[in-house]
Amino acid sequence: MSPTKPPILQIEDVRLTFRTREGAIRALNGASLTIHEGEAVGLVGESGSGKSTLARAVLGLNPERSSRIEAGRILMAGRDVTWLSQGEWEGERGHPVAMVFQDPLSFLNPIMRIGRQIAESIERHTPQRRVAERVGELLELVKLPSSLARAYPHELSGGMRQRALLAVALACEPRLLVADEPTTALDVTTQAEILALLRDLRERLGMAMLLITHDLGIVASACERLYVIYAGRVLEWGRTQNVFAAPAHPYTVGLFHAARADRDAKGRFATIGGEPPDLGEPAQGCPFAPRCPKAMTECVRSMPDATVLDQGESHAVRCWLYPQPGDAASASGRVVGG
Ligand SMILES: Nc1ncnc2c1ncn2[C@@H]1O[C@H](COP(=O)(O)OP(=O)(O)OP(=O)(O)O)[C@@H](O)[C@H]1O
Ligand SMILES: [Mg+2]
Known part of the structure; x- marks a missing residue:
């Protein structure tokens, strides 16, 4: 990768509001995320944290009438696509994303x-391209028999449908594939097959990927870096191995703990205690503060800047527990995007 090449995706401080009957919902509240060419990046967070909204914003897929990007920008390979109209997106879709x-x-x-x-x-x-030949190539690429070209979606199994959808997506020769819970509806064996296929496709095509999932195990095996989102804000990000080795934000710690915990007597997965955030009234401070076991007075007052935690500057957190840029005690307090 040339050092001057812009990232394939750069989301900078995006605020997005949905208008609903109950009032406005701030689904993204200053979310930032960067993906370099060829990189696999995970996005994790509880249900309702804004993962799908962020993914849809990249492709202009949030409902045009009831959603609005209030601030921030989205750059695709250096080009500002924040304000593309739905019509303009039709021409863009799938290329390069x-x-x-x-x-x-x-x-x-x-x-x-x-x-x-x-x-x-x-x-x-x-x-x-010679279309019929290319259809055959794409079916082969996603490991579906060519005879399935004549099938209708309802005739396929869940795993086959996901492969078919991948073939439709790859027909655009994207440089970035956004995959929103692509394996959640599938059984464990099919899940593993689709993940292996995604890995194989990325290697062969040099394609970058944004993978959204509830499953931290999938992130660990499939993603080089990850972002942790809560109430439409990214609270921590870094190289997967660094974040797994030393999760810094109490929310990340809670997510990891919940993922490791056994299911309860009713078979439900463990969750972090406390109420989910009220997106109708976005917090002034850290949105996790009301549920955070380590919350301090500052946490409710304002959102801290990002603190870089490692020499490689890949792992960063936004949390008052860590030295802030400008602190006398701060050894590594530098402000970075996040
Ligand atoms: N079209 C919409 N209109 C109104 N509110 C919406 C819309 N889409 C999402 N939201 C709200 O925005 C917030 C973020 O939702 P989003 O679907 O992005 O969460 P998520 O992280 O993808 O959750 P999940 O893990 O359950 O898929 C939620 O409060 C949700 O109810
Ligand atoms: Mg979602």
Whole structure:
């Protein structure tokens, strides 16, 4: 990678509000995230923390009438795409970014054969290619038999549908694939197959990936870096191995603890105690403060800057427990994006 090449994705301090009957909801409250070419990045956080909203914002997929980006910018390979209209996005979609979702059926057309859907995606984005041949190549790439080109989505198993959706996405030859819980609906064996396929595709195509998941094990095995989001704010980020070795924010610690804990007597997964945040009234300070076992007075008053925790400057946290830039006691207090 040349040092001057801009990141494939740069999300800077984005604030996004949904208008609902109950009032405005600040789903993203100053979220920042960077992905370099070819890099696999994980995004983790509790349900409702803003993961899908962030992913959809990248592709302009949040509902145009009820959502608004109030501040911040989204740069794709250096180009500002924050204000692209829905119509402009139609031309852009899948190039250089494509998205796959938890539920492929919501994206695949139920009354169109799989091969035709892949062909349409090719024709929209790379019309110069010999389409039928390319459909065959894409099916082979996602390890589906060519005979499935004639099948309809409902005739496929969940794993096959996810592969078919991947083929539609890859038809655009994306440089970044955004995968929102791509394996959550699948059984464990199929999950492992799809993850192996994603890894293989990334290696072969040199494609970057933003992987959204509840499953920290998946992040550990599939992602080089990760971001931890809560109430629309990124609270910690860094190289996966560093964050796993020494999670810094009490929220991250809580997430990791919940992931390791056994299920309770009713079979439910462990969660962090306390109420989820009220996005209708965004906190002045750290949004996790009301649930944080280590909260101090400062935490409720204002959000701290980011503290870099390692020499490589890859691991950073926004938490008052760590020295702030400018603190006399701060050894490494430098402000970085986050
Ligand atoms: N179209 C919408 N209209 C109104 N509110 C929305 C809309 N989409 C999401 N939200 C709200 O925005 C917040 C963030 O939701 P989002 O779907 O991004 O969370 P998430 O982290 O993806 O959660 P999950 O893990 O359950 O998928 C939630 O409070 C949600 O209710
Ligand atoms: Mg989601």
